Amino acid sequence: MSSERVRLPGPSLDLDALFLFETKRRVQRDRTVSLNGTLFEADAALIGHTVTLRYDPGAPPSRGVELWHEDKFVSRATPLDAYANCFVRRNRPTQNIDPDTPPAAPRNTGLALRDLSARKPEDEENR
Secondary structure, eight states: OGGGGOOOOOTTOOHHHHTOEEEEEEOOTTSEEEETTEEEEOOGGGTTOEEEEEEOTTSOGGGOEEEEETTEEEEEEOBOOHHHHTTOOOOOOOSOOOOSSOOOOOOOOSOOHHHHHHOOHHHHHHO
16 A cells, blocks of 8 residues: 555654745855845855755745755845945955066166265276
8 A cells, every 4th residue: 555655754854944945046245145125144255156045935034044055054144234234344356467477677777876876986987
C-alpha cells in the first residue's frame, strides 16, 4: 500500500521555513536590497553579490527577511533606516589609474637649478 511510504517529519523540521517565498537580489553599494518596494539593509561584505531573500509575503516588512548567500544563512535583513544609512562612511574607489610598472627616472638635461646654487665661484674660474 502507499501508506507504508508515508513518513512523519522530524522534530527539528521547521514547517514555516518550508513555505517561505524566495527571490534573488543584488546588494547595492549602499548595502541595500529592494523587495516589493521596501529597502532592507544587508551586510557590507555582500556588496555587489547576489543574495537570496526568503520571506513570508503575508508578514509586515518590519519583521524583516532572511538573507542567504551561497546556500548559507547570513542574517536577518531589517528595513532600511534611511537617516542612519546616509551617515555611513563608504570606501570610494580612486579615479587614478595605477600603472603596472613604476615610472621611468627623468632624463638628465644637464642643467639643474639646485646644481647652480651649489657651485662655488672658484669652480667657475677653473672652467
